[in-house]
Structure formats: structure tokens, C-alpha cells
Amino acid sequence: MDKKLIYFDHAASTPMDIRVLDVMRGVAKDVFGNPSSVHEAGRRARVVLEDARRSIARYLQVTPAEVFFTSGGTEANNAILWGCARDLGYKHFITSPLEHPAVLKPLEAIQEQQNIQIHMVKVDALGHVDLDHLDDLLQKHQRAVVSLMHANNETGTLLPVKAISKRCQDHGALFHSDTVQTMAKFGMNLRDPHIDFAVASAHKFHGPKGVGFMVIRPGNFFKPYVLGGGQERNMRAGTENLHGIIGMAEALKLAHERMEADQQHILSLKKTCMEELLGRLPGVSFNGDASGSSLHTILNLTLPAVIDPDMLLPRLDMEGICVSSGSACASGTTKGSHVLKALGVDLQRPSLRISFSRYNTLDEVQQLVDVLVKVSG
Numbered sequence: 566m567d568k569k570l571i572y573f574d575h576a577a578s579t580p581m582d583i584r585v586l587d588v589m590r591g592v593a594k595d596v597f598g599n600p601s602s603v604h605e606a607g608r609r610a611r612v613v614l615e616d617a618r619r620s621i622a623r624y625l626q627v628t629p630a631e632v633f634f635t636s637g638g639t640e641a642n643n644a645i646l647w648g649c650a651r652d653l654g655y656k657h658f659i660t661s662p663l664e665h666p667a668v669l670k671p672l673e674a675i676q677e678q679q680n681i682q683i684h685m686v687k688v689d690a691l692g693h694v695d696l697d698h699l700d701d702l703l704q705k706h707q708r709a710v711v712s713l714m715h716a717n718n719e720t721g722t723l724l725p726v727k728a729i730s731k732r733c734q735d736h737g738a739l740f741h742s743d744t745v746q747t748m749a750k751f752g753m754n755l756r757d758p759h760i761d762f763a764v765a766s767a768h769k770f771h772g773p774k775g776v777g778f779m780v781i782r783p784g785n786f787f788k789p790y791v792l793g794g795g796q797e798r799n800m801r802a803g804t805e806n807l808h809g810i811i812g813m814a815e816a817l818k819l820a821h822e823r824m825e826a827d828q829q830h831i832l833s834l835k836k837t838c839m840e841e842l843l844g845r846l847p848g849v850s851f852n853g854d855a856s857g858s859s860l861h862t863i864l865n866l867t868l869p870a871v872i873d874p875d876m877l878l879p880r881l882d883m884e885g886i887c888v889s890s891g892s893a894c895a896s897g898t899t900k901g902s903h904v905l906k907a908l909g910v911d912l913q914r915p916s917l918r919i920s921f922s923r924y925n926t927l928d929e930v931q932q933l934v935d936v937l938v939k940v941s942g
């Protein structure tokens with residue numbers, strides 16, 4: 566029999582909700598037409614597809630015409646940044662050194678191929694953006710795109726969205742926020758505070774992998790970026806991932822139905838975890854703004870320098886505990902984390918990211934703490 570895993574890596578991916586799976590199974594079985602076909606089977610698929618779009622749009626308080634389905638967060642971020650540079654003619658991109666590679670890498674590539682400048686806004690040791698520096702950058706570079714993530718995927722530090730949005734509006738800048746980690750964790754109204762571009766990835770909120778969406782506010786539509794069909798209002802050609810999209814819409818709905826209860830449950834797990842660690846593991850420290858403005862699902866910590874940083878995750882894995890040390894490309898070793906590096910965390914000490922979901926229990930937190938104490942002994 567498989568060993569029971571204790572899973573604390575929900576910022577990397579989440580188990581699908583069984584109700585999502587049920588809905589997807591039903592669609593995969595019964596709604597097999599191509600949404601672009603004009604016959605009855607196609608029309609049924611089209612209705613299901615557009616219902617999902619409407620449902621998603623409603624939760625974000627935008628119109629369905631602003632929602633474009635993608636393969637996930639990486640594609641959405643890439644499409645938006647390229648679209649701003651290539652089609653909308655933006656030359657100045659203001660971002661931070663703490664962004665996900667799905668933002669930093671396309672920006673580097675765009676800089677190589679288009680005439681754009683990237684301006685890094687300063688961040689403090691907790692991972693908060695220096696608003697005065699952002700003001701300076703916006704003042705100096707008119708008609709900029711500001712790309713700042715809503716919650717950092719490694720530390721959970723939250724962006725003051727209202728303050729950033731106001732500054733962007735005051736300076737005529739576009740505001741793109743990588744909302745992959747916060748979508749379905751909070752109620753979001755993309756009109757207030759105004760966000761021009763937001764993105765989502767269904768597998769981060771108990772939906773299927775390989776499907777997501779981007780929201781593009783009116784006036785910012787860029788040119789089609791996948792050619793060969795009229796899908797997604799010509800923006801992204803290709804037959805839609807219908808059952809994936811339906812699963813995503815269902816996952817978003819379920820998240821909204823139980824949002825407050827989930828927030829409270831997950832926050833209490835995070836707080837207990839912090840208290841227990843502080844009480845039992847002298848020398849532990851938390852990275853980011855863990856007890857301040859931080860996403861309830863993410864906790865990043867550094868342990869005393871007893872265990873080799875490269876050995877920590879394999880050691881926890883041997884105990885059946887799944888955690889990571891950051892984004893997928895840095896998940897095997899804390900030494901690879903550009904985020905912790907930028908925050909000045911001592912990379913010679915072992916760090917890890919614990920990320921919770923509604924499925925975690927207090928008992929699992931206790932087991933995790935027991936193991937962390939053991940490996941640090």
C-alpha cells in the first residue's frame with residue numbers, strides 16, 4: 566500500500582476537489598461536441614463553455630468578454646507581457662526582483678527582442694514594494710506597465726493592491742498582477758481597485774492542471790497570439806479544453822461558497838504552526854511578512870543551521886512530508902531561490918515553504934512540526 570503522504574505543497578499544486586472531478590467527468594462523457602461546430606452537439610458544448618466564462622466573470626466582477634481561457638498562469642503572464650510590448654507599444658516595464666519566473670523570464674526575452682526597458686522597484690526585507698521608489702519610477706517613465714504579483718508564491722507577502730492601483734491610475738500606467746496564488750483565496754473585484762490584467766491557474770485552487778485564464782480589461786486587448794482558428798475571440802486559436810474549463814469554473818465556485826470558513830481554518834493552521842515552531846525550535850525564523858500582510862496559505866521559514874540545506878527536502882520526503890522551497894524551478898534547493906536571496910535570507914541555512922489548503926488538519930501540522938524538530942535536532 567502507498568505510504569500516507571502529508572501534503573504541504575499547495576502553492577505548487579492542489580488535489581482536485583471530488584466535486585470538480587464529477588463535473589468534469591460528466592462533461593467529458595456527455596458534452597463531446599466541438600464548441601465551434603454549428604450542429605446541436607457543438608451548440609451544447611458552446612453553451613457549457615460560455616456558462617463557465619460567465620460564472621468566472623461574475624466572481625471577478627468583470628464581463629465575460631474580458632475573460633480569456635489559457636493553459637494556465639505561465640501562458641497568461643507571457644501573453645499579457647508580450648501583448649503590452651509588441652501590440653500596445655509599451656516601452657517601460659516596472660516589476661520587482663521577487664516576481665515568479667513566469668513574469669521575469671518573458672520580460673528578459675522581450676527586452677532582447679523589442680525595444681523595452683525593465684525597471685526593478687526596490688523591496689524591503691519583508692518583501693514589500695518600496696512605494697516611494699515606485700512613485701519615482703512612475704514619474705520618470707510615463708506610459709509604463711507595472712507588473713507586481715498579488716502574493717509572493719514563496720513567502721506569501723501580499724501586495725498593497727489598492728495603493729499600487731491608485732498610483733498606476735494617477736500615472737496612466739497599466740497594472741498587471743500575477744494573481745495565480747490569490748485567485749479563489751479572496752473575493753476579487755478587478756474593477757475596484759482597478760487591475761488591467763489578472764491571471765489564474767486552476768490547479769492552484771483544487772481544479773485541474775493545464776487550464777487557467779487571463780482577464781484583460783477593455784481597451785487593453787492585444788493582438789491574437791496563437792493563430793489558426795477563431796477561438797477565444799480570435800485571441801488564442803485551438804479547440805478549447807472544455808472539461809478543464811468546466812472543472813476550473815466549478816472549482817472557483819466551490820472556493821467562493823466556502824471562502825470565509827476556509828480562510829479561518831487555514832489561518833488557524835498557519836498560526837498554530839508558527840507558534841509551535843517558535844516554542845519548540847529555537848533559532849527558527851519566518852521569511853516575508855509572515856505575521857503581517859501575508860497570504861494565509863503560505864509560510865516560509867528558515868531552520869537552525871543543523872541540516873545541510875540540500876538535504877532538508879529529501880529528509881522530509883523520507884518522512885512522507887511534501888513541501889518545497891519555492892517555485893518549481895527552485896523547488897529542489899533553497900540555494901536556488903531568487904526571492905530569499907533578494908530578501909537577504911541566509912542561504913547557507915535550510916529554508917522551506919509550507920503551503921496549506923482546506924484539506925490539511927491540525928494533526929498534520931503537529932506531525933510536520935515534530936519532524937522539523939527531529940531533523941533539526
Ligand code: PLP
Binds near residue numbers: 576
Ligand atoms: N505565477 C505564480 C505566482 C505561480 O505561483 C505559478 C505556479 O507556481 C505560476 C505563475 C505558473 O502557473 P501555471 O502552473 O499555471 O503555469
